[in-house]
Amino acid sequence: MEFFLQQAINGITIGAFYALIALGYTMVYGILKLINFAHGDLFMVGSYLGYTLVIALIISGLIPNLLVALLIIFLMAMGMVALTGALLERVAYRPLRKAGRLAPVVSALGASIFLQNVVMLIYGPRYHVYPKGILPDIHWSIGGAYVTLVQLATLVISILLMGGLYFFIQRTRLGTAIRAVALDHDTARLMGIDVNRIITLVFLLGPALGAAGGIMIGLYYGRINFTMGWGYGLKAFVAAILGGIGNIPGAMVGGFLLGIFETLAAGYLPWGGAWKDAIAFLILILILILRPTGLLGERVVEKI
Amino acid sequence: MTVALLQIENVHTYYGHVHALKGINLEVEEGEIVTLIGANGAGKTTTLRTISGLIRPREGCVKFNGQDINGLPAxxxxxxxxxxxxxxxxxxxxxxxxxxxxxxxxxxxxxxEAIEENRRRVFDLFPRLEERKNQLGGTxxxxxxQMLTIGRALMARPRILMLDEPSLGLAPMLVKAIFETIREINKRGVTILLVEQNARAALKLAHRGYVLETGRVVLSGTAGELLRDERVRKAYLGEK
Known part of the structure; x- marks a missing residue:
């Protein structure tokens, strides 16, 4: 029971990362029907920027207090990655908007390779390590299992971010416009919505959330590498499909479910740890066969 | 002479290589109901899409209130x-x-405030929408x-409302009600450009009309003239 609880807690933590990254995939897909294969790399850039800011704050000795420092790191890294995302859309996707569906995917793969190489050239190919003890090493015991402060912070921050996004999408005028554009570009134009601006907005929001995930992964695992975007990105992509690609609550649910499945399977199956990644893709195959629209996909029946 | 609210001069529009509009000319005066009738593929919808900026004309110009709106985004x-x-x-x-x-x-x-006021007007025209305000559109x-489509278009407080086939797929009773509402909207001061396959109903409602065939205006006149016209009666009103 303790083991189960511990695996579940770890799974929820990893699920939070997947969910944050999956939101970027699902929002872009929702609005452009494009799989932004460079999204994982934007998340990786976020992780590196977080790392750089942590080091910079430590070296400069300008750490007023922990909460302020974390706030600065998150906001700056999220902002910069958001701008990178919007720039990427402008340079790599917008010129190909009318070129069918294959060309932008190829462009996305190119952007992914480009971002990885830029980071490799700047930081070098080796692993980088987030300094230890950024967050105090506190943990609590729940029924024999441990929850660390990093895990708790991950959960709180990701829930705040996702709650904020959900509120924005559901309750505000711009959020409603995002949903309208996702349904029908031309009709949205007829409403007076500047579709290009809405697309830019989506390319700001998704990467910002991804960057937050990137920093938290750095704080949680400690080690980051310029190729990490591919692996996490692919898993988050599976999470987005699990929840129903294009569906925002679906990406959140899919992320957490995938994290929990994967960690439990790794804990309970013989040699499970080695099979962890295979399990994620087994889930992808099962979903594609049994419920291609994902768990929350296409709930509304349209009358014709 | 006063300038028409909407003027379309020699507009040519293409879908890829298909020459959809081959030099359309038409005018809509403030306060009028003008209808475009014609068969499928005559270019009625393309004309509206060109005016609203969803497609750019390759040639010609669209003027609204004397201002050239060619090439403006929708x-x-x-x-x-x-x-x-x-x-x-x-x-x-x-x-x-x-x-x-x-x-x-x-x-x-x-x-x-403006939004709330417009919403009141729309609910006033379509009380049904107010009853259903929290329902999803698809249900x-x-x-x-159709009420929602028209109501939604009215929310922007337009000077001219372009309606594309509002009677499509509706039962005759509903068609009648929708056309009554269009007349009511016009009475409240909104100019109307109506595209319809149901030529008889459209011409009974409209002040003037244009007949489109394969991307050209082949006939125009007051609604009364068109209703009496031999060719219109044969081709679009189903008479012999």
Whole structure:
């Protein structure tokens, strides 16, 4: 029971990362029907920027207090990655908007390779390590299992971010416009919505959330590498499909479910740890066969 | 001579290599109901899409209120006062009725008072929409969806309302009601450009009409003249 609880807690933590990254995939897909294969790399850039800011704050000795420092790191890294995302859309996707569906995917793969190489050239190919003890090493015991402060912070921050996004999408005028554009570009134009601006907005929001995930992964695992975007990105992509690609609550649910499945399977199956990644893709195959629209996909029946 | 509210001069529009509009000329005066009739593929919908900026004409010009609006993006054209209720009731199916209407008022920005006032007018015209305001658009009946399409277009407070096939797929009773409402909207001061396959009903409602055939205006005149015209009666009113 303790083991189960511990695996579940770890799974929820990893699920939070997947969910944050999956939101970027699902929002872009929702609005452009494009799989932004460079999204994982934007998340990786976020992780590196977080790392750089942590080091910079430590070296400069300008750490007023922990909460302020974390706030600065998150906001700056999220902002910069958001701008990178919007720039990427402008340079790599917008010129190909009318070129069918294959060309932008190829462009996305190119952007992914480009971002990885830029980071490799700047930081070098080796692993980088987030300094230890950024967050105090506190943990609590729940029924024999441990929850660390990093895990708790991950959960709180990701829930705040996702709650904020959900509120924005559901309750505000711009959020409603995002949903309208996702349904029908031309009709949205007829409403007076500047579709290009809405697309830019989506390319700001998704990467910002991804960057937050990137920093938290750095704080949680400690080690980051310029190729990490591919692996996490692919898993988050599976999470987005699990929840129903294009569906925002679906990406959140899919992320957490995938994290929990994967960690439990790794804990309970013989040699499970080695099979962890295979399990994620087994889930992808099962979903594609049994419920291609994902768990929350296409709930509304349209009358014709 | 006063300038017409909407003027289209020698407009040529292409879909890829297909020459869809081959030099269309038409005018709509303030306060009029003008109808475009014609068979499928005559270019009626393309004409509306060209006016609202969804397609750019390759040649010719579109003037609204004396201003050249050629090449303006669609979202700017709405702001000038041209609303387009598209064919096939393109409502946002997973948005509620209220959200659909709010999107119709998107071009008004955050002006809550104006939006609220427009909403009152729309609910006044279509009380059914108020009853269903929290329902998702996709769960409405065909007639209600048509009401929502028109109501949504009115939310921008247009000077001219372009309606594309509002009677499509509706029962005769509903068609009658929708046409009555269009007349009512016109009485309240909105100019109307109506595209219809149901030529008889459209000509009975309109002041003037244009007949389109394969991308050209082949005939125009007052609604009465067109209703009496031999060719129109044969081709579009189903008489021998």
């Amino acid at each position: 979202h700017r054209i709405v702001k000038l006062g041209i609303s387009h209720a598209p064919e096939g009731r393109q409502i946002f199916s997973t948005l509620t009725v209220m959200e659909n209407l709010n999107m119709g008022a998107y071009s008004l920005g955050g002006d809550r 409405l009946s065909g007639g209600e969806q």
